[in-house]
Each structure stands twice: as structure tokens, then as C-alpha cells.
Amino acid sequence: MNKKIAIIIAGLVIIIGAVFGISxxxxxxxxxxxxxxxxxxxxxxxxxxxxxxxDDKGQLTGFEVEIARALAKKMDMKVNFVQxxxxxxxxxxxxxxxDAVINNIGITDQRKENYRMSTxxxxxxxxxxxxxxxxxxxxxxxxxxxxxxxxxxxxxxxxAKEEGANIKAVAGIIEAxxxxxxxxxxxxxxxxGAFENWKQSxxxxxxxxxxxxxxxxxxxxxxxxxxxxxxLQEKVNKALKELREDGTLTKxxxxxxxxxxxxx
Numbered sequence: 704m705n706k707k708i709a710i711i712i713a714g715l716v717i718i719i720g721a722v723f724g725i726s727x728x729x730x731x732x733x734x735x736x737x738x739x740x741x742x743x744x745x746x747x748x749x750x751x752x753x754x755x756x757x758d759d760k761g762q763l764t765g766f767e768v769e770i771a772r773a774l775a776k777k778m779d780m781k782v783n784f785v786q787x788x789x790x791x792x793x794x795x796x797x798x799x800x801x802d803a804v805i806n807n808i809g810i811t812d813q814r815k816e817n818y819r820m821s822t823x824x825x826x827x828x829x830x831x832x833x834x835x836x837x838x839x840x841x842x843x844x845x846x847x848x849x850x851x852x853x854x855x856x857x858x859x860x861x862x863a864k865e866e867g868a869n870i871k872a873v874a875g876i877i878e879a880x881x882x883x884x885x886x887x888x889x890x891x892x893x894x895x896g897a898f899e900n901w902k903q904s905x906x907x908x909x910x911x912x913x914x915x916x917x918x919x920x921x922x923x924x925x926x927x928x929x930x931x932x933x934x935l936q937e938k939v940n941k942a943l944k945e946l947r948e949d950g951t952l953t954k955x956x957x958x959x960x961x962x963x964x965x966x967x
Contacts, residue, residue, distance in 0.1 A: 736934045737802045742783050743775040746801040749786035751875050753900040753959040754807050766896075766959040767805045770824060773951055774926075777942035788874060789854055796927065802935060807894065809858040809922035819936040822943055823923030824952060826967050828895040829859070830912040834883060840890050843918040852879035852888035858922055859892040876901055884908055892919075896960045921967070 738744055747755040747767060755765040763784055775782035785801045792804050796818075807827070810820050833840040840849065847867035853860035855872050864870055871888050873879045876897050882888035898912045926939050946952050952965040 736932070736938065737780070738799055739783075741780055743771070743778060743780040743803070744783045744785060744801040745771045746785050746787055746792050746795050746804045747771075747806045748789055748792070748875065749784070750877075751789075751807065751897065752904075753896060755805075766825075766955055767807070769955050770946075770952075771805050773946055773955075774939060774942045777945055778938050790856055790874075793856075793927075796929060799929070802928065802932065803939070804927040807857075807897075807924055808927045810925040811858070811922065814927065818930055819928040819932050821926035821928070821936060821939045823925050823967070824943055824946075824965060825924040825956070826921050826964055827924060828914060828916045828921075828964070829919040830893055830895040830898050831890060831915045832879070832883060832893055832898055832910060832912045833890040834886075835909045835911045837890070841913060843892075843915050846890065846892070849889040850887075852882040852891045859894075862919060863892050880905070880908070880910065883910055896964065899960070923967070 754767045851863045851868040852873045853863050879891040953963045956963050956965045
């Protein structure tokens, strides 16, 4: 009897081990593209119109919100948004709080060394924002010694510092515009589309913008992902290609910027 029981137990051990091995093998062979299978989790600010912001009904919307939704649909995934302040967005990506950041992220060599970036979906124009009629700020070189309201970790903030400006740190364009209109800052380097959107809501504000795209050069925007997200990068690039070809990117750009900024 004991011998039979021992044989039965031994057989069960072998069966359980085999099942566990198959289960383990199946699990390891799964495509762990995203943090949560089947969901594209995106980090963004949610306070940076017209890229990502809340409308009058409190709903999250904007150019990059719609880009994220369109990407998720092409990849046959659900989409989930996680809002964070600009200065902590990258840290959130590193901590695997989300799969990607879609938040006006410029494609730079430094970022490509440490992260994965998609192909470009937007070619923004750079603006030098100043008080109306301030002829002391006409070009990029004029900001040397001036007080500029900038997000210190953004491409514009880094450029302003390189050009010798005194930086007054802000969270975003709304805070920057408040400093300029109250004479606490001379100006700001920022995105022309973001400025035009702000100006539409504040038509009487005594500020204007100078297009300095040629002086700054064009830094296209892309989707930022972790270095180990090769499969996700491939899927995002494929989806972006399809969105470009079917006209979705152009349609969304014209909706939010009144012009197509999706081509170089």
C-alpha cells in the first residue's frame, strides 16, 4: 500500500512539475509589451493646452491625448492616462508608472541614448514671447541677460539657459504668461501652437510672439519609452506610419493648430 502511494505521489509530482514548466514557459513567451497587458498607459501633464488639457466639462482632451487614443486603437489596445507635472514625468516613466510619455517631448540624441523614441509626429515652431512692442526682444540672441520664464527641464528652458538668460522657473505656459504680463519676466521661449492657443483665451493680453524657428532649428516631437521597450517602440512606429498615411495626423494638427505641423 505504501509503495503504491509513493508511486502515485511521485507521478503527481512529475505531472505538476511538467504543468508548472509549461505554464512558466508560456508566461515567459508572452509579449510583455506594456505594464498592463492590452493597455497603453500614457503619462502626460494634462495642463498644457492645446496638447493635453481639460475642457469646460473637465474631460481630458488635446492634440496629444487624441494622438494617444489613435495609437492605442491602431495597436488594438485600451488607453489609460496618468497625469503628472512636467518635472516628474520622466521619473514616472523610469519607475514604470506608465508605458510612454506623450507630452511635447523633443527627439534629441541625448534622449535616444537613454530611452527609446518613436518617429516624429509633430514638427513644432519655436516662439519668442514678449510684451507687445518690446523691441529689445527680436531674436534668440537678444535673450542674453534677460529674465525668461521657463520650465527648466524643457528643450526651451535649456536653450534659454545656453543663450545666457536668467531663468525664472515655471511649471508651464500659463505661469510663464502670468510672469510676463505682470512684468516679473521679460519673455519666454515656448511653442508657437501653445502660445496661440493661450492667446485665443486671452485676446486682450498685451503680449505677442516672434517666430524664431529658423534660429532655433526644429526639434520634432516623439513618443518617449523606456530603453527595454523595443517591441512597444516597433508597434508605436507602425501605428504612427498608418496614422500618417490615412491622414489622421494631419487632421488632428489642423484641428488644434489650424495648420499641418506633422511634416518636416
